[in-house]
Amino acid sequence: MLSGCDQASDDAKPAVQHDAAAHQNAAEGEHHGTEHHDATHGEQQQNSAPGETSGSDRQNAAVSEPQSWPRTLQTPKGVLTLQQAPKRIVSTSVTLTGTLLAINAPVIGSGATGRNSTVADEQGFFTQWSAVAKERQVKPLYVTEPNAEAIAAEAPDLIIIAATGGDSAIKLYDQLSTIAPTLVIDYGNKSWQQLALQLGDITGHENDAKAVIDRFEQRVQQVKQEITLPPQPVSALVYYEDGRGVNLWTPESAQGKLLTELGFSLAMPPADVHGGTSMGKRNDIIQLTGENMAAGLTGKTMILFSSDDETVQKVEANQFLVHLEPVSAKRVYSMGPDTFRLDYYSASNMLNSIERDFKAQ
Structure with missing residues (x-):
């Protein structure tokens, strides 16, 4: 099930044309098979949607206390150990960058999509969070095509890759993993709330993830009234x-x-x-x-x-x-x-x- 995947096929383009690479993922892979499983022990199996935190999400939010370091993660590429909370994260996925920003993770650089489109600003960042990215001085490292040299130049202590989709840098995994610990995340089968909890667990921003989910839920109830x-x-x-x-x-x-x-x-x-x-x-x-x-x-x-x-x-x-x-x-x-x-x-x-x-x- 591709609950979070909101995508028209290549031959069925939406009226507002999206040249954003990240918005081309569903036509490339309906469900992503078994090659790329979730990259953390905090995986959620049941999909929930914005405004609907699933029962398992609520349970985690209620009982999951910040863990100590180091943290060991099961990833599609094997076991990954982070010795301490990352301070210089590079996101190679423009889709994942938004959720990282929402939980206040220390993103210093990100891949970008086509500039100056209906969905992206002059830097190639999605318009819904481009102002936040500018405020936090997130650097656009490349447009669409992943660039290992640009990533390495930022001296990251954690690199995050999307498992599949138009904004995936998975083909550079071997090269990037020599630069810094590199984590593969499958966002196609998750709501943004599930993704926030997962990334919060990975980055040490568990409380920020819970807070942004709670804040959104309060807004949902306000609008409903x-x-x-x-x-x-x-x-x-x-x-x-x-x-x-x-x-x-x-x-x-x-x-x-x-x-x-x-x-x-x-x-x-x-x-x-x-x-x-x-x-x-x-x-x-x-x-x-x-x-x-x-x-x-x-x-x-x-x-x-x-x-x-x-x-x-x-x-x-x-x-x-x-x-x-x-x-x-x-x-x-x-x-x-x-x-x-x-x-x-x-x-x-x-x-x-x-x-x-x-x-x-």
């Missing part, structure tokens, strides 16, 4: 750039779980409408293309992810969708371009969008 739900159920989706299909979020998706926690009901396609399977067996999305697109969108309200106001206009102008109730009634809402994959920052932005669009009068 302050909004009036639009007509239910809702179709939550990513609209393809070519206008010929959508990826519909299911209750198993990170986006779907957050909406559900806020009180929304998710509209699913009728039993006789079958979604596509080009991305393999997944339970976080349903692909709807061709005649199935309109037939599968049964919600009374439409909520667009990886989108902007222009996306809303495109949906409202789509001749195959104009007869649908959300379109004709002007109940189509955008959650912003950074909601393709939810981390603490983009999930918080999503809450802001929900509050803005549905705030009780």
Whole structure:
């Protein structure tokens, strides 16, 4: 299950085009197999989504006390021992960098994605946390293609690699592991909360991880109390750039779980409408293309992810969708371009969008 993996396939691009390498991971690997297992003894097996901390997460948050050093970690590459809490972390994954920043881990440098896009700033850092990265003087070490020399020049005491995906530097593992202890993390099967707990355990920032999760949960409850739900159920989706299909979020998706926690009901396609399977067996999305697109969108309200106001206009102008109730009634809402994959920052932005669009009068 790829609960945290919020991705359209390469041939089904979202209306807000993402050239961010990290946002290309799901099409490259549906579930990442057995080669790359979780890189810490704090692994969580059950997925939860932003705003929904799973039972195992809550248990860990309640009973896990900061451990002493050194710490020994089981990784896909064998046992890794950290003698002390890292002070100079290089993240080769722009996706992981956001969660490291959220737990106040000492990130000094990071890989970057394409600059000046709908999802990235002039440094190639995701817009939802680029201001935090600038404030903490995180250095962009390279754009897209991992550069071992640039990493080595920063003299890191811990290097973090994504197991798979467009922002993975796994092919440089052998080279990077001669520079500093190098840890492989699989983020594709975790919510950002699970990732925060795992990285907190690895870096010695357990309390920061728990605090940011608690803070987010408080914000979820605040927003829930302050909004009036639009007509239910809702179709939550990513609209393809070519206008010929959508990826519909299911209750198993990170986006779907957050909406559900806020009180929304998710509209699913009728039993006789079958979604596509080009991305393999997944339970976080349903692909709807061709005649199935309109037939599968049964919600009374439409909520667009990886989108902007222009996306809303495109949906409202789509001749195959104009007869649908959300379109004709002007109940189509955008959650912003950074909601393709939810981390603490983009999930918080999503809450802001929900509050803005549905705030009780």
